Amino acid sequence: MIKFLLFLVVFVLALAVPVYNRITPELFGFPFFYWYQIAIVPVASLLIFIVYRLDERGSADK
Amino acid sequence: MTHPAATLIFLLLIALVIALGFMAGRWKAGNLAHIEEWGLGGRRFGTWVSWFLIGGDAYTAYTFIAIPALMFGAGALGFFALPYTVVCYPILYLVFPRLWNVARARGYITGPEFVRGRYGNKYLALAVGLTGIVATMPYIALQLVGLQTVIGALGLPGHLPLVAALIVLAAFTWTAGLRAPAMISIVKDLLIYLTVLAAIIVIPAELGGFGAIFAKVDPAKLLLPVPHAHSGGLYTGYATLALGSAMALFLYPHTMTGILSSSGPRVIKRNAALLPAYTIMLGLLALVGYMAVAAGVRSMPQFAASFAKYGTSFAVPALVLHAFPAWFAGVAFGAIAIGALVPAAIMAIAAANIFTRDIWGPFFTAGGTHGSALTAKLFAMVMILGALAFVLGLPSTYAVQLQLLGGMWVIQTFPAIALSLFTRFFNGWALLLGWAAGIASATWLAAEKGFSGSIWAFHIGGYSLPSYIALATVLLNVLVAGALSPVCNAIANDRARDETRAEDYV
Numbered sequence: 001m002i003k004f005l006l007f008l009v010v011f012v013l014a015l016a017v018p019v020y021n022r023i024t025p026e027l028f029g030f031p032f033f034y035w036y037q038i039a040i041v042p043v044a045s046l047l048i049f050i051v052y053r054l055d056e057r058g059s060a061d062k
Numbered sequence: 063m064t065h066p067a068a069t070l071i072f073l074l075l076i077a078l079v080i081a082l083g084f085m086a087g088r089w090k091a092g093n094l095a096h097i098e099e100w101g102l103g104g105r106r107f108g109t110w111v112s113w114f115l116i117g118g119d120a121y122t123a124y125t126f127i128a129i130p131a132l133m134f135g136a137g138a139l140g141f142f143a144l145p146y147t148v149v150c151y152p153i154l155y156l157v158f159p160r161l162w163n164v165a166r167a168r169g170y171i172t173g174p175e176f177v178r179g180r181y182g183n184k185y186l187a188l189a190v191g192l193t194g195i196v197a198t199m200p201y202i203a204l205q206l207v208g209l210q211t212v213i214g215a216l217g218l219p220g221h222l223p224l225v226a227a228l229i230v231l232a233a234f235t236w237t238a239g240l241r242a243p244a245m246i247s248i249v250k251d252l253l254i255y256l257t258v259l260a261a262i263i264v265i266p267a268e269l270g271g272f273g274a275i276f277a278k279v280d281p282a283k284l285l286l287p288v289p290h291a292h293s294g295g296l297y298t299g300y301a302t303l304a305l306g307s308a309m310a311l312f313l314y315p316h317t318m319t320g321i322l323s324s325s326g327p328r329v330i331k332r333n334a335a336l337l338p339a340y341t342i343m344l345g346l347l348a349l350v351g352y353m354a355v356a357a358g359v360r361s362m363p364q365f366a367a368s369f370a371k372y373g374t375s376f377a378v379p380a381l382v383l384h385a386f387p388a389w390f391a392g393v394a395f396g397a398i399a400i401g402a403l404v405p406a407a408i409m410a411i412a413a414a415n416i417f418t419r420d421i422w423g424p425f426f427t428a429g430g431t432h433g434s435a436l437t438a439k440l441f442a443m444v445m446i447l448g449a450l451a452f453v454l455g456l457p458s459t460y461a462v463q464l465q466l467l468g469g470m471w472v473i474q475t476f477p478a479i480a481l482s483l484f485t486r487f488f489n490g491w492a493l494l495l496g497w498a499a500g501i502a503s504a505t506w507l508a509a510e511k512g513f514s515g516s517i518w519a520f521h522i523g524g525y526s527l528p529s530y531i532a533l534a535t536v537l538l539n540v541l542v543a544g545a546l547s548p549v550c551n552a553i554a555n556d557r558a559r560d561e562t563r564a565e566d567y568v
Contacts, residue, residue, distance in 0.1 A: 007152040007155075007156070010148065010151075010152050011149055011152065014144075014145035014148040014304065015145055015149065015301040015305060017286065017297040018297055021138075021288075021297065023284070023285065026273075028272060029271055029272035029273030029274070029276060030276065031276055031285070033138060033141070033284070034141065034276075034345075037141060037144040037145065037345065038342060038345045038346075040148060041144070041338050041341045041342050041345070042338070042342070044148045044151065044338055045335050045336070045338040046335075048151055048152065048155060048335040048338075051155065052155075052332060052335055055331065056328075
């Protein structure tokens with residue numbers, strides 16, 4: 001179940017367009033729209049990796 | 063030859079890749095007369111090779127040219143490539159390890175083969191297979207357009223270089239099968255990462271930093287326009303474009319072949335976490351479109367002729383020629399050209415696997431459906447030559463429009479392939495009718511848009527909901543298949559024809 005919640009977080013972070021369609025706050029000259037969408041990539045990667053570890057632990061118990 | 067140093071480096075890189083392509087036949091030795099070895103690399107690629115192979119396969123030369131070109135022309139909308147290549151990975155993780163398991167257990171090498179085994183319905187598998195092949199053809203053609211653009215940028219004359227590149231591609235595809243693009247993709251990705259890294263360090267420094275670059279972009283294009291009241295506007299357009307594209311991505315024959323050639327479900331799951339590294343690179347590369355705007359390449363007289371010929375696709379090559387020393391332009395163009403050859407090879411191989419196992423075998427031979435590598439090799443040559451004829455004979459806008467349609471068509475195989483991995487609720491004939499409804503409605507809506515747009519404003523109770531046509535029509539597809547399944551089962555129940563077992567999937 002937690003697996004699906006983590007994946008849901010990835011979808012929400014990536015598809016919540018009204019939340020990130022804005023200029024400020026800027027970072028290193030990047031408007032928010034651009035740096036946010038780049039910044040969520042490693043976050044998504046980490047969440048997927050956590051799911052993988054949970055799966056591995058799950059199959060080791062069996 | 064207008065750029066001798068760049069051309070020399072370019073040709074050296076291509077020569078290196080050719081050598082690698084032919085050497086690849088001896089790598090992880092297997093009997094290449096067997097289609098599982100030729101067309102699937104013997105299902106032996108581990109985490110790292112799969113990372114390079116699937117990355118080289120999904121993030122193609124066309125992407126490297128088209129996404130920055132879209133940013134260059136349309137602005138923020140082009141950045142949908144980021145959420146697209148983020149949400150595709152949970153889908154990869156959830157769906158495709160199950161496909162790998164059942165494919166291994168039953169000896170399938172293509173998606174349509176799984177569908178045939180699951181429903182005992184070779185016509186449904188034919189529909190799924192043909193959809194994949196037809197969607198792949200313009201995709202290969204676009205890789206060649208990318209190749210043509212960089213050859214043109216180097217000032218090499220005529221069609222001869224393109225034809226030469228294609229003959230080489232055909233030759234190593236024939237001799238080494240999937241091993242060739244797998245080995246070459248490693249070189250390709252190293253070159254691409256090097257180029258992108260150089261681009262985001264060197265070019266912003268020349269242009270006065272990222273702040274200055276974004277300041278030069280038309281403010282109206284920097285963000286998506288805020289929707290009017292009672293409309294989802296481009297907000298829903300953007301999100302559905304990302305989600306629909308993500309659902310379609312791994313249904314393409316070439317990406318599915320990349321996944322099935324891995325050595326197991328754990329490799330696929332690890333890659334769902336590792337492949338997003340390419341997405342970061344793609345995001346940075348998309349911004350190269352803005353760098354081209356800021357550098358003002360469009361108004362430079364030396365590029366006027368090429369912009370007239372290639373349109374916004376020339377934005378990246380123009381910036382490369384303008385901002386880098388000549389020798390590095392050769393490296394960058396080499397990277398793009400190899401980035402065209404790798405996916406083109408995998409696409410030809412994947413289409414050939416489908417032709418052999420799902421069309422030739424079941425419909426044109428007596429009994430045997432396994433087919434030989436020879437049939438597949440011959441069909442791969444047909445795909446490569448067909449793409450070449452397409453590029454030389456037709457204007458490139460046709461390839462772009464067909465590629466747009468291809469995405470809307472290939473997503474229509476989602477119910478038959480992806481949903482069938484989890485449930486046997488559907489009836490094979492009902493899935494075929496759902497597929498037909500999806501293909502027909504998607505094609506009709508795209509035609510209404512003049513094959514130039516992929517977002518349609520649906521009106522639901524006084525509210526306008528612009529949506530990617532592919533996503534809306536695959537919903538119709540699922541609804542039709544779901545509603546008709548009980549009816550079709552009452553007439554011709556096909557539950558007993560399922561050759562797969564529950565334990566095949568885990």
